Amino acid sequence: MIGLIWAQASNGVIGRDGIMPWHLPExxxxxxxxxxxxxVLMGRRTWESLPARFRPxxxxxxxxxxxxxxxxxxxFPDLRQALAAVxxxxxxxxxxxxxxxxxxxADRIEVTEIRESxxxxxxxxxxxxEPDAVGEWQESSTGLHYRFLTWG
Structure with missing residues (x-):
């Protein structure tokens, strides 16, 4: 199974200056x-954006x-070789x-959609x-609103 997983704001933003511009513990x-x-497969910049204590x-x-x-x-130098190694x-x-x-x-996509932009x-x-499954809106401990979307 090849899956994609990300969180995105209502306007499609997933990052700013190499980090996620929100804190969403959920x-x-x-x-x-x-x-x-x-x-988990990522590009070099994503790898470098992980705090050292969580890397790998x-x-x-x-x-x-x-x-x-x-x-x-x-x-790995490219996506094809990385996927072939798994x-x-x-x-x-x-x-x-x-x-x-x-x-x-991708066989599956998991997106955390944040209502705020x-x-x-x-x-x-x-x-x-359209996603195959759409969760209910929930409120985060940080006050943001989010839901989970699934394709595949």
């Missing part, structure tokens, strides 16, 4: 539970797309270019169809 919990035990992400096989080896992760589930976790490249081969410089790809 999304982090959903991410941990969904990706636990699987491989525990309980997951960490794969990074980069032309230069990345300490603590398996490094025999089990793999979750693509960013950034935007990696999402767009992996979208045509945020300023940002990185946007989610267009999935191109």
């Amino acid at each position: 999304d982090m919990k959903h991410f941990r539970e969904t990706t636990s035990g699987a491989a 992400l525990p309980g997951r096989r960490n794969l990074v797309l980069s032309r230069t080896p990345q300490e603590g992760a398996e490094t 025999s089990g589930d793999v979750w693509v976790m960013g950034g935007a270019e990696v999402y767009r490249a992996a979208l045509p081969v 945020f300023e940002g410089d990185t946007h989610a790809p267009e999935v191109g169809r």
